[in-house]
Amino acid sequence: MSSTVYASMNQDKVVIVEVGPRDGLQNLSAFIETTHKISLIRMLAACGLREIQAGAFVSPRAIPQFRDMKTVTADIVTLPDVVFSALVPNLQGARDAVASGITKLIYFFSVSASHNMNNVRQTPEQSLQGLELIQKELTSDGLAECCVALATVFGCPFEGFPAVDKILHYIEKVVLLGVREITLCDTVGFGNPRQVEDIIYACQKNFPDVSFAVHFHNTRGLGMANALRAYEVGIRRFDAALGGLGGCPFAPGASGNVATEDIVFMFNSMGIQTGIVLEAILDVTRYLHELLPGVALSSAVYQAGLPKTSFL
Amino acid sequence: MSSTVYASMNQDKVVIVEVGPRDGLQNLSAFIETTHKISLIRMLAACGLREIQAGAFVSPRAIPQFRDMKTVTADIVTLPDVVFSALVPNLQGARDAVASGITKLIYFFSVSASHNMNNVRQTPEQSLQGLELIQKELTSDGLAECCVALATVFGCPFEGFPAVDKILHYIEKVVLLGVREITLCDTVGFGNPRQVEDIIYACQKNFPDVSFAVHFHNTRGLGMANALRAYEVGIRRFDAALGGLGGCPFAPGASGNVATEDIVFMFNSMGIQTGIVLEAILDVTRYLHELLPGVALSSAVYQAGLPKTSFL
Numbered sequence: 001m002s003s004t005v006y007a008s009m010n011q012d013k014v015v016i017v018e019v020g021p022r023d024g025l026q027n028l029s030a031f032i033e034t035t036h037k038i039s040l041i042r043m044l045a046a047c048g049l050r051e052i053q054a055g056a057f058v059s060p061r062a063i064p065q066f067r068d069m070k071t072v073t074a075d076i077v078t079l080p081d082v083v084f085s086a087l088v089p090n091l092q093g094a095r096d097a098v099a100s101g102i103t104k105l106i107y108f109f110s111v112s113a114s115h116n117m118n119n120v121r122q123t124p125e126q127s128l129q130g131l132e133l134i135q136k137e138l139t140s141d142g143l144a145e146c147c148v149a150l151a152t153v154f155g156c157p158f159e160g161f162p163a164v165d166k167i168l169h170y171i172e173k174v175v176l177l178g179v180r181e182i183t184l185c186d187t188v189g190f191g192n193p194r195q196v197e198d199i200i201y202a203c204q205k206n207f208p209d210v211s212f213a214v215h216f217h218n219t220r221g222l223g224m225a226n227a228l229r230a231y232e233v234g235i236r237r238f239d240a241a242l243g244g245l246g247g248c249p250f251a252p253g254a255s256g257n258v259a260t261e262d263i264v265f266m267f268n269s270m271g272i273q274t275g276i277v278l279e280a281i282l283d284v285t286r287y288l289h290e291l292l293p294g295v296a297l298s299s300a301v302y303q304a305g306l307p308k309t310s311f312l
Numbered sequence: 313m314s315s316t317v318y319a320s321m322n323q324d325k326v327v328i329v330e331v332g333p334r335d336g337l338q339n340l341s342a343f344i345e346t347t348h349k350i351s352l353i354r355m356l357a358a359c360g361l362r363e364i365q366a367g368a369f370v371s372p373r374a375i376p377q378f379r380d381m382k383t384v385t386a387d388i389v390t391l392p393d394v395v396f397s398a399l400v401p402n403l404q405g406a407r408d409a410v411a412s413g414i415t416k417l418i419y420f421f422s423v424s425a426s427h428n429m430n431n432v433r434q435t436p437e438q439s440l441q442g443l444e445l446i447q448k449e450l451t452s453d454g455l456a457e458c459c460v461a462l463a464t465v466f467g468c469p470f471e472g473f474p475a476v477d478k479i480l481h482y483i484e485k486v487v488l489l490g491v492r493e494i495t496l497c498d499t500v501g502f503g504n505p506r507q508v509e510d511i512i513y514a515c516q517k518n519f520p521d522v523s524f525a526v527h528f529h530n531t532r533g534l535g536m537a538n539a540l541r542a543y544e545v546g547i548r549r550f551d552a553a554l555g556g557l558g559g560c561p562f563a564p565g566a567s568g569n570v571a572t573e574d575i576v577f578m579f580n581s582m583g584i585q586t587g588i589v590l591e592a593i594l595d596v597t598r599y600l601h602e603l604l605p606g607v608a609l610s611s612a613v614y615q616a617g618l619p620k621t622s623f624l
Contacts, residue, residue, distance in 0.1 A: 160619075188619075192581040193582060194581075218612060220616050221571065221613060222577070228505055265504075265534070266505070266537060270505060270506040300530060300531065
């Protein structure tokens, strides 16, 4: 599904992008068996999720969890009606992703030079050069699309809050390279609703043709409030991770993503369509929990359960 | 401080009402020593909190935790610049509270007959008769004020979502008895931002002279989002509990309150004045945690810590 379709969606619909198989699993020390990863992703698709970030095409030395990406991808891309994306740090990763059947590449870099250096050992300018290579080689024929996840937009553990001008500067560079979908990421959970509103307004005003999405972590409890404010100012695409797993391995203090269960509960109960069956999602959470003995899942809805009565 | 003063406050100020010593402690099986309770409340006052719910004047058989209320109250009411309130279930509790120096009584009942019966073994109508007795005997001379906490406004574990008309009906009865401050409580965490907005709008429209406050639980992860939406529609008084402790002992599935640390973090970082020093609050959380070995505190800010840099 292209970003144009998303942008034309009804105001009372949102797209939840499941990033658990990527952002959720990347931090785990234990390797999740390939067959379990495939089962997890197939179960997520069966719940009504229409976009799933399947993993990352990175060096197995950097993140061993994703050493089986080609096998996982080869299986899941046969599923109908779901867009599978993958994180790619460079041209090689993008080539591998496309060769495996991924049609939506998520290229990521940070507006904070310090965090980008820690994360991908490059300056943001070098990252832009990498994006240019991908755009020239892989997306010009329309078979794959490259979107950008912009990290530390709402704060960086090394550099603090970025100036809005700096954020707009990198968005402009990315747009000049042909990107039309950008995810604004609160990598370490520094964001607050007022700042979220200010930054999103500035982005939308300056780049009205770009489809913006958000990626919030619940590190300091504001993930859902930030998502609500983002919705109020027009955002309709939200990253979330099953069980609230996640956190950047190269950003000190990063912790879990907004939990898929919780954000789906919020939107569903507000009458905003997600297309996702919450009861089915909770079955997948139970499966995930069985795969990860000893790992605490931070989803509040998973912990509390749905209201016992059938009012929702 | 009277509700009139709150209502005239600047739009960018909020009042955080600390209910931890009451809602937080009432569920604990271990008795907290009287001196520790007093230390806790004194520390909270020193952080800038200007209204603290000190406990409940209930039967020691019903909630043994509060058997030392008179001793606790006698000590803390000497503190300047803080309003100490206490929950009272009936005339006897209200008499004891006033005799101990409490000037703000919080009388509570539920709009759900089933929950009220479980909680205080009365119908809501019987609860209204109890309120009338308190108003006649204790508040007519102006020395004490009686406010009402209305439970299960956003959902009940037995009866589901109450009709708005039912909520307005009980508010009208309460207002006719002279009450001018009412806290709308999401006792079991069923609420969502759209419903919060609808109910608050209806309350404000029908009772423009009443000061409404909100009391949210984070049972299903929406506590902060609900608080944000309530703020957006004009609410300026928020209950919160240190460490996110809490939950009604007579409502199945109830769990923690919105954490004081998290809501103060949200408002402070949005530039909305709480008057509360967050670093000082976290010292009190550490003290609370030492008092409660083995009890998990759900405050995200306490778990994650403040951003390590000094940007906030």
